[in-house]
Amino acid sequence: MIVKNPLPKVLICDDDRTLHLAVKSALGKDFDIRSAYTVEEAVLLLRKSNSDIILLDMDLGNGRDGLTAIPLILEIQSDIRIILFSGSTDFELVRNGMKLGAFDYIQKGCGLEELRHGFGKAIEHRELKKRTAQSQRELSQSTRHLSLIGKSKSIERIRRQIDRARTSRAPVLIQGETGTGKEVVARLLRKTLPDGMLEPFVAVDSSTIQSSVAESMLFGFEKGAFTGAEKSTPGLFEEADGGALYFDELGNMPLEIQNKLLRAIQEKEVLRIGSSRPRQLDFRVIAATNREINGMVSNGTFKDDLYQRINVLQIDLPPLRERPEDISDLLEHFSRVHAEGQPPLRFLPETLELIEKYPFPGNIRELSNLVLYLYTMSESPDVSPLDLPPKFRMQATAPVPGKSQIRVTPGMSDQDPLSEPDFYRAVEKFEKTYLTLHYQRLNSNVSKMAQELGMDRSYLHNKLKSYGIHQIKGR
Numbered sequence: 009m010i011v012k013n014p015l016p017k018v019l020i021c022d023d024d025r026t027l028h029l030a031v032k033s034a035l036g037k038d039f040d041i042r043s044a045y046t047v048e049e050a051v052l053l054l055r056k057s058n059s060d061i062i063l064l065d066m067d068l069g070n071g072r073d074g075l076t077a078i079p080l081i082l083e084i085q086s087d088i089r090i091i092l093f094s095g096s097t098d099f100e101l102v103r104n105g106m107k108l109g110a111f112d113y114i115q116k117g118c119g120l121e122e123l124r125h126g127f128g129k130a131i132e133h134r135e136l137k138k139r140t141a142q143s144q145r146e147l148s149q150s151t152r153h154l155s156l157i158g159k160s161k162s163i164e165r166i167r168r169q170i171d172r173a174r175t176s177r178a179p180v181l182i183q184g185e186t187g188t189g190k191e192v193v194a195r196l197l198r199k200t201l202p203d204g205m206l207e208p209f210v211a212v213d214s215s216t217i218q219s220s221v222a223e224s225m226l227f228g229f230e231k232g233a234f235t236g237a238e239k240s241t242p243g244l245f246e247e248a249d250g251g252a253l254y255f256d257e258l259g260n261m262p263l264e265i266q267n268k269l270l271r272a273i274q275e276k277e278v279l280r281i282g283s284s285r286p287r288q289l290d291f292r293v294i295a296a297t298n299r300e301i302n303g304m305v306s307n308g309t310f311k312d313d314l315y316q317r318i319n320v321l322q323i324d325l326p327p328l329r330e331r332p333e334d335i336s337d338l339l340e341h342f343s344r345v346h347a348e349g350q351p352p353l354r355f356l357p358e359t360l361e362l363i364e365k366y367p368f369p370g371n372i373r374e375l376s377n378l379v380l381y382l383y384t385m386s387e388s389p390d391v392s393p394l395d396l397p398p399k400f401r402m403q404a405t406a407p408v409p410g411k412s413q414i415r416v417t418p419g420m421s422d423q424d425p426l427s428e429p430d431f432y433r434a435v436e437k438f439e440k441t442y443l444t445l446h447y448q449r450l451n452s453n454v455s456k457m458a459q460e461l462g463m464d465r466s467y468l469h470n471k472l473k474s475y476g477i478h479q480i481k482g483r
C-alpha cells in the first residue's frame with residue numbers, strides 16, 4: 009500500500025472572498041487550504057488544528073490588526089510560518105512584522121504561481137528546521153554527559169564561570185592553548201530547554217571560512233542567487249537561531265568576513281545572499297582562540313570593534329602543565345573512555361610522577377592520546393615508566409650533580425647507550441641523553457650550558473637542534 013504524505017496545510021486569513029476561491033481552485037491540488045476571514049476566525053481554527061503556513065492579510069482593520077495577530081498566532085503554534093500579505097508598500101510595517109516573527113512577505117496583486125512559490129519556500133524552510141533540530145537533538149544527547157574533569161583551583165573557578173555565563177546571552181570569548189578544552193567549555197555553556205533538550209550548538213571552524221563560499225555558508229542564500237543555487241538554503245547563523253554559534257579559532261577569521269560578522273552580531277539579523285529581507289535571529293556568540301587577539305588588533309589583522317563585541321565574558325583555560333594536580337583524574341577519565349572492554353589502566357606512582365613532570369604541549373588532547381597509546385602498546389594494565397613513550401622518560405630528574413656522575417634515568421632503556429650494539433648509534437644515544445639532561449637542568453639556557461660543558465655555543469646549538477632537544481622546554 010502506498011501511503012501518501014498529507015498535503016501541506018495553508019490557512020488563508022483575508023477578508024477578500026474571491027482570493028480564497030482563486031487560491032483554492034489553482035493550488036488546492038498541492039495544498040490543503042483552509043479559510044478565515046478575520047483574525048478571530050483564524051485564531052479559532054488554529055486552536056482546533058495546526059497549520060504549516062498562514063497567509064496573513066496585513067490590511068485588515070488599520071493594518072495594526074495584522075501586526076497584533078502575529079504574537080497571538082505564534083503563541084498558539086510557535087512553528088507556523090507566517091507569510092505577510094499586503095497591498096501597500098509600507099516596508100516599515102513589513103519590517104515590524106518580520107521582527108515579530110513572520111517568515112516572509114508577499115505583495116498583493118502577485119500571480120498565483122508566486123503564491124505557490126512562496127508557500128513552497130516556507131514548507132522547505134520548515135522541513136530544514138525540523139531536520140536541523142533533529143540532528144541537534146542527536147548531537148546534544150551524545151554530548152550530554154560531557155563534563156569538565158579536574159579538581160585544581162583553576163578548573164573549579166572555570167566551573168563557576170561557566171555556571172554564571174550560562175544564565176546570560178552575552179558573547180563569551182574562551183582563550184587557551186591547543187587542546188586545553190575550549191570546545192568542551194563552549195558546549196557546557198548550553199542551556200537546557202523546557203523540553204529537556206540542550207539548545208542548538210553550531211560550530212564554525214573560522215579557518216575554513218577562507219573560501220569564496222564562506223559568505224553563503226554563514227548567511228545562507230536564496231534560490232537563483234548565483235549559479236548552482238538551486239534551493240534556498242539557510243546559513244549557519246539561521247541554524248544557530250535559539251542557541252549558540254561557536255567560532256573556533258576566531259583569530260583565523262579573514263578580515264573581509266569580519267565586517268559582515270560584526271553587522272550580523274550587532275543587529276542580530278542576517279541577509280541571505282540574493283534576498284532583500286533581513287531575518288531577525290536570536291543566537292549567542294561563543295568564540296575560542298589560542299592566539300592573543302589583542303596583538304592582532306594592534307597590528308591590524310583583527311577588527312577592533314568585532315573584538316570588543318565578542319570579548320564580553322572571558323574564560324581563560326590554563327595549560328595542563330600549570331595544573332598537574334588534575335592529571336590523575338584525567339588519566340582515570342580517559343582510561344574509562346578508551347577502555348573498550350579492556351581492564352582499566354593502573355599507573356604506578358613512579359609512572360604518574362613522570363607524567364606529571366611532562367610539559368604536555370598538546371595539553372589534554374595529548375594526555376588522551378597517551379592513554380590510547382598505552383592501551384595499544386603496554387602489555388599489562390599496570391603502567392610502568394618503561395611503557396611510556398620516550399619523551400616522558402627524557403624529563404629531568406633531580407638536578408644532575410656533575411659531569412662524571414651522570415646517570416641514566418630509570419626507565420630510559422631505549423636511550424641507554426649500553427643496550428645499543430652499534431657503536432655510532434650508541435654514541436648518538438649517549439649524546440642525546442647527556443645533552444637532554446643538561447639542557448633541562450639549566451632551564452634551556454644554551455649559553456650557560458655551552459660554558460659549563462666546555463663546548464662551542466654554535467656547535468652545541470646545532471647538536472641540540474639536530475636531536476630535536478630545543479623543542480623540549482624546561483619546566
Ligand SMILES: Nc1ncnc2c1ncn2[C@@H]1O[C@H](COP(=O)(O)OP(=O)(O)OP(=O)(O)O)[C@@H](O)[C@H]1O
Nearest residue numbers: 155156157185186187188189190191192298372373
Ligand atoms: N577538563 C576536561 N575534562 C575532560 N575532557 C577534557 C577536558 N578538557 C579537554 N578535554 C578533552 O580534551 C580534548 C581536547 O579538548 P577540546 O577539543 O575542547 O580542546 P580545544 O581547546 O578546543 O583544542 P583546539 O585549540 O586544538 O581546538 C577533547 O577530547 C576533550 O573532550
Ligand SMILES: [Mg+2]
Nearest residue numbers: 190191256296
Ligand atoms: Mg577546539
